[in-house]
Structure formats: structure tokens, C-alpha cells
Amino acid sequence: MPELKLLSSHLLFDGSQKRYRHRSESLNCEMNFSIFSPPGISHNKKVPAIYWLSGLTCTDENFTLKAGAQRAAAELGVALVIPDTSPRGNGVASAPDAAYDLGLGAGFYVNATQAPWSHHYRMYDYVVDELPALIEQHFPVNDRRSICGHSMGGHGALVIALRNPQRYQSVSAFSPIANPTTSPWGKKAFGHYLGDDVKNWRGYDASLLIEASRASEHLPMMVDQGDADEFLIEQLKIKRLIAACKTVNYPAQITLRAGYDHSYFFISTFIEDHLRFHAKALGPDVNL
Numbered sequence: 225m226p227e228l229k230l231l232s233s234h235l236l237f238d239g240s241q242k243r244y245r246h247r248s249e250s251l252n253c254e255m256n257f258s259i260f261s262p263p264g265i266s267h268n269k270k271v272p273a274i275y276w277l278s279g280l281t282c283t284d285e286n287f288t289l290k291a292g293a294q295r296a297a298a299e300l301g302v303a304l305v306i307p308d309t310s311p312r313g314n315g316v317a318s319a320p321d322a323a324y325d326l327g328l329g330a331g332f333y334v335n336a337t338q339a340p341w342s343h344h345y346r347m348y349d350y351v352v353d354e355l356p357a358l359i360e361q362h363f364p365v366n367d368r369r370s371i372c373g374h375s376m377g378g379h380g381a382l383v384i385a386l387r388n389p390q391r392y393q394s395v396s397a398f399s400p401i402a403n404p405t406t407s408p409w410g411k412k413a414f415g416h417y418l419g420d421d422v423k424n425w426r427g428y429d430a431s432l433l434i435e436a437s438r439a440s441e442h443l444p445m446m447v448d449q450g451d452a453d454e455f456l457i458e459q460l461k462i463k464r465l466i467a468a469c470k471t472v473n474y475p476a477q478i479t480l481r482a483g484y485d486h487s488y489f490f491i492s493t494f495i496e497d498h499l500r501f502h503a504k505a506l507g508p509d510v511n512l
């Protein structure tokens with residue numbers, strides 16, 4: 225069994241918030257992740273897990289410290305699993321100009337194919353396969369999973385669920401980069417990680433994946449987007465996601481929230497709605 229090193233541990237809402245370090249095979253480096261375990265779980269009483277993917281510049285700690293998700297997760301009886309947003313450490317490629325939207329803190333949840341990124345930047349494999357396998361081996365967590373995220377992480381959650389509907393019960397996003405093949409953040413990252421041929425970008429674009437999806441694979445999907453989000457028009461493109469859902473009758477619950485911006489204040493306001501949405505899909509062993 226791969227080893228885990230405990231970095232910190234706190235009791236809250238009678239559950240526990242822990243941070244671990246481990247060696248990742250897919251990313252070829254040491255990685256940190258955080259996990260919230262609700263009260264009363266044991267290997268005889270495993271719980272489902274909601275995976276949270278954060279946005280640009282984040283680590284596992286932004287959501288852990290700022291979203292205020294633990295109270296509802298404790299009540300519902302679900303675990304929260306929070307990975308970092310990119311590979312880290314000595315020898316991991318970073319943006320040449322220290323840009324915040326490429327390299328460290330900006331893995332975009334893809335498997336990079338281009339040098340120098342391809343040696344470490346395989347966040348797609350890490351989140352889809354390696355991390356759940358590790359979590360389900362080490363913790364009283366079963367294989368009923370949901371996935372959600374914010375911004376770059378909202379893009380990651382949508383793409384990962386759309387490509388692997390059999391592995392998740394539901395998906396949700398806050399302010400996702402919904403059509404990255406046409407947004408400056410997406411074009412920059414995909415150009416570096418996946419190369420110039422835009423054909424190879426399409427499998428990482430939620431709007432395009434929705435348009436190619438089959439009704440039998442439609443998971444419960446919920447998206448919240450603030451209309452005062454500074455990145456809404458240029459980068460996030462929620463209208464493109466709404467249009468894609470209409471085209472194939474994808475039954476997504478997409479809500480524009482008047483006055484909310486891109487920050488964790490927005491996430492903390494609506495995270496309980498998202499956790500309850502996932503808990504319904506993850507039941508019957510959650511406390512609704």
C-alpha cells in the first residue's frame with residue numbers, strides 16, 4: 225500500500241480535517257492532499273466522498289480554510305477529498321515568467337503531452353484514478369463519488385465527470401471555465417500542455433463534451449455562476465455551457481447569481497446547496 229505522511233490533524237464538527245503527503249506515481253513527485261472525515265465513520269461504516277478541485281493559484285488549503293464546507297459535510301455524513309492543483313517540488317516545470325495561469329498551481333486537470341510538462345503534469349490521471357484508489361485503500365470511504373470544483377477546478381470537475389460518468393454519481397461547479405478551447409486561460413494552458421493541434425484540446429472542453437454526450441450517460445449536474453464575476457465574459461463563458469446543454473437536452477441545473485463575484489465568499493455562500501445536491505445522488509447512506 226502506498227505510504228501516507230500525516231502533516232496536520234484537527235477536530236471540527238466532531239469530524240476530522242487532516243492533511244497528508246504522499247508520493248504520486250502519475251505526477252512523479254510528492255503531493256499534498258486534504259481530507260475531511262465526518263463523525264462516526266469506521267471501516268464497518270464507510271461513507272461516500274465528494275472530490276473538490278480548486279482553481280488557479282490554489283492548493284488544497286484554499287477550500288479547506290475558506291469554503292466552510294465541513295459543517296454540512298459532517299451533518300450529511302460525506303467525506304471531502306481536496307487535492308492540490310498541480311504537481312509540485314524541485315524539478316517540476318514552472319511558467320518561465322512565473323505566470324499564475326501556467327505551471328505550478330495551474331495544472332488544468334489534463335495529461336500533458338508536451339515537453340517540459342509531460343514528465344509531471346498528469347493531473348487528469350491523478351484525480352480520476354490514483355487519488356481515489358489511494359483514498360479508498362486508506363480511509364473508510366467507499367467508491368460512491370461525486371466531484372465539484374471552482375473555475376479551473378470547475379472545468380476539471382465537469383470534464384472528468386463527463387468523460388467518466390460510470391465513476392461518479394453527480395457533478396457540480398462554481399464559475400467553471402466552461403469552454404476553455406476559446407478562452408485565453410484555456411488556450412494558453414492547452415497550447416503548452418497539449419501542443420498546437422486544437423483537435424487534441426477537445427477532450428478537455430466541457431461544452432464540447434456535453435454536445436457529444438449520450439442521454440444514458442447524463443449525470444445530475446449543477447452549476448452556479450456569479451453575474452458580477454470579473455472573469456465571466458472573457459474566460460468562463462457560461463452562456464456557451466447553457467447552449468451546449470440545450471442542444472442535447474442535458475438536464476443541468478445552471479443558476480446565475482446576481483451580484484456574486486469569483487471569490488471564495490461566493491463558494492462559501494452556496495457550498496451547502498452543492499453538498500446537499502451531491503448527497504442526494506450519493507444516497508441512501510447519507511444523512512439527508
Ligand SMILES: N[C@@H](CCC(=O)N[C@@H](CS)C(=O)NCC(=O)O)C(=O)O
Pocket residue numbers: 278279280281282286290324374375376486487488
Ligand atoms: N488574477 C487572480 C487569478 C487567480 C484567481 O482568481 N484564483 C481563484 C481561482 S481562479 C482563486 O480561487 N484564488 C484563491 C483564493 O481566492 O483563495 C490572481 O491574481 O491571483
